[in-house]
Amino acid sequence: MYKIGIVGASGYTGAELIRLLNNHQSVKVTKIYSRNHVGKSLGEVFPAYCHSSLTFLDPEEDDFKDLDLLFLAVPAGVAATYAKRFKGKVIDLGADFRFQDADIYEKAYGQKHMAPELLPEATYGLPELFRDKIKKSRIIGNPGCFPTSIILALAPLLSYGYTGDITISSLSGASGAGKTLAEGQHFAHRNENFGPYKVGNHRHTPEIESILSLVANKPQQVVFVPHLIPTIRGIVSTIYLEKNVSLEKARQLYTEFYANEFFVRVRKPGENIETKNVLVSNFVDLQIYEDVHANKLIIVSAIDNLIKGASGQAIQNMNLLFNLPETEALEALPVYP
Ligand SMILES: NC(=O)c1ccc[n+]([C@@H]2O[C@H](COP(=O)([O-])OP(=O)(O)OC[C@H]3O[C@@H](n4cnc5c(N)ncnc54)[C@H](OP(=O)(O)O)[C@@H]3O)[C@@H](O)[C@H]2O)c1
Helix, strand or coil, X not given: CEEEEEECCCCHHHHHHHHHHCCXXXXXXXXXXXXXXXXXXXXXXXXXXXXXXXXXXXXXXXXXXCCCEEEECCCCCCHHHHHHHCCCEEEECCCCCXXXXXXXXXXXXXXXXXXXXXXXXXXXXXXHHXXXXXXXXXXXXXXXXXXXXXXXXXXXXXXXXXXXXXXXXXXXXXXXXCCCCXXXXXXHHHCCCCEECCCCCCCHHHHHHHHHHHHHCCCCCXXXXXXECCCCCCEEEEEEEECCCCHHHHHHXXXXXXXXXXXXXXXXXXXXXXXXXXXXXXXXXXXXXXXXXXXXXXXXXXXXXXXXXHHHHHHHHHHHHCCCCCCCCCCCCCCCC
């Protein structure tokens, strides 16, 4: 059994890692970390997990000895400081290892990169696009939730040579913001309320553009408008494109591109994309539409932000790093209703 540690185990993505890894045959979570719950049992912090004998340790005091892999489920800027202290395999669920260029990170996140010397050891952890490189890496920068929903929805067309504007409208539930309380996250504010935020300057835009540029092999720019909606989980991204190819050709490109990808489901014509069809699963649903009147292609994707958008994808990456079956612990069907 590989021994796993989780820093930030008291947060939303940390809790999802614990729940999903509970079903893994070849790894065991042996150390969980929190600064605010040191000495408490897992069940005291998450009553749903009261069966567990795990106790929270202080990440600032522990030496991470005896661990084969460390998940970092902490805010951007914090993860790099922990990655410096651990010489084994690292999967960061935040942004510290998503960019090869520290300058782009520093501009997007408004803070200095704490370990730029580690960036050459890091790979962007989107298995469907970078599987071979991930397998050989020590550090994985797990993709952002919006970028996962957008990059997978665009990769087939961009690698085929799409040229033209890319306009994206994304909707996300409240868990995307994490567990830390903020005024805008209070029930009385969030419920029965929605709207766009960070229009024109969301920190996921540089991540989306840098990976799309790699996929297309030329610089890409996008217009990205995220919205917060009063649900707990789920992201839907709707992407408006020029119609360079026919709907039939686009459908063929997507079906072939993802033919061997267990988690990516290119839905049949007429099937709707809804968060309900992917919730609490590692699946990505994609649909391709045309607007004949406006001569546009419209791609729509849906994911669960905490699973394919975070902890599920992180486990997919862990499986690749350990040369285990990529879908291990992740094959559960979505929850319905
Ligand atoms: N939520 C999502 O849908 C999602 C999706 C993709 C990626 N992510 C990324 O994943 C990371 C975790 O997100 P989350 O939603 O799980 O956040 P969260 O619910 O706010 O949890 C983050 C945890 O990090 C710990 N933490 C904060 N500062 C720390 C420090 N200086 N040292 C050690 N631990 C610290 C906190 O635990 P203690 O205070 O108990 O120590 C907290 O429980 C973030 O980088 C986020 O951007 C989130």
